[in-house]
Amino acid sequence: MTTDNVVAGAPIVTDAVEVPVPGKSVREFIGRVSSGDEAVSIAVMGSPPGWTEPAQTPEFDEYTIVLSGTLVVHHPDGVMEVKGGQSIKTPAGVKVRYETPDGAEYVAICLPAFAFHLAHRDDD
Numbered sequence: 639m640t641t642d643n644v645v646a647g648a649p650i651v652t653d654a655v656e657v658p659v660p661g662k663s664v665r666e667f668i669g670r671v672s673s674g675d676e677a678v679s680i681a682v683m684g685s686p687p688g689w690t691e692p693a694q695t696p697e698f699d700e701y702t703i704v705l706s707g708t709l710v711v712h713h714p715d716g717v718m719e720v721k722g723g724q725s726i727k728t729p730a731g732v733k734v735r736y737e738t739p740d741g742a743e744y745v746a747i748c749l750p751a752f753a754f755h756l757a758h759r760d761d762d
Contacts, residue, residue, distance in 0.1 A: 654682070661689050669751045679751035683744050697756040698748045700728045707742030711735075720750035 655672035656663035656715045662685040666672040669679025682705075693712070702709060707720040712735040713728070722742075728734045746752070 657681070661685070669748075670746075670753055676751050677749070679748045681746050683742075683746055685742055687739065687740040687741040689741070691735060691761045692761040693733055693735040694757045694759040695730075695731065695733045696748075696758060697730055698750050698752060699730050700734075700752075701747040702726050703729070703745045703747075705743045705745065707738060707740055707744075709742050710737045710739060711746055712724075712737070719746070 651667050651673070654667045657664040657666050659672050664681050664683055664684060666679060668675050668679040669681065670676060702720065703725045704720045704722050708722070708762045709726075711718045711720060711726060711728065714733060718726065750756070
């Protein structure tokens with residue numbers, strides 16, 4: 639993390655850390671990997687057409703803002719399509735599965751910060 643500029647003790651993050659995740663791009667700006675912050679993670683995700691993730695029941699709230707494309711969210715009550723310019727909150731403790739049939743770019747904000755051991759994915 640580059641923090642060349644600091645205002646009142648708060649650094650400006652000028653580069654993200656590419657987190658190795660199979661099948662999609664994850665650029666974390668704030669979080670456990672990039673800044674050591676366990677309270678929140680903020681990452682820009684890019685996923686190709688046909689990408690899907692195993693179902694998970696996370697211990698964190700996830701706020702997602704879709705920048706482009708469509709993120710399909712499978713949850714206990716059904717399926718939702720979140721399109722570019724829309725957002726969704728998936729609360730901690732709810733089983734969800736994400737997919738991008740046509741590809742998507744989105745921002746994921748997790749509270750507390752994302753960690754694989756907190757995601758509780760079905761394939762774990």
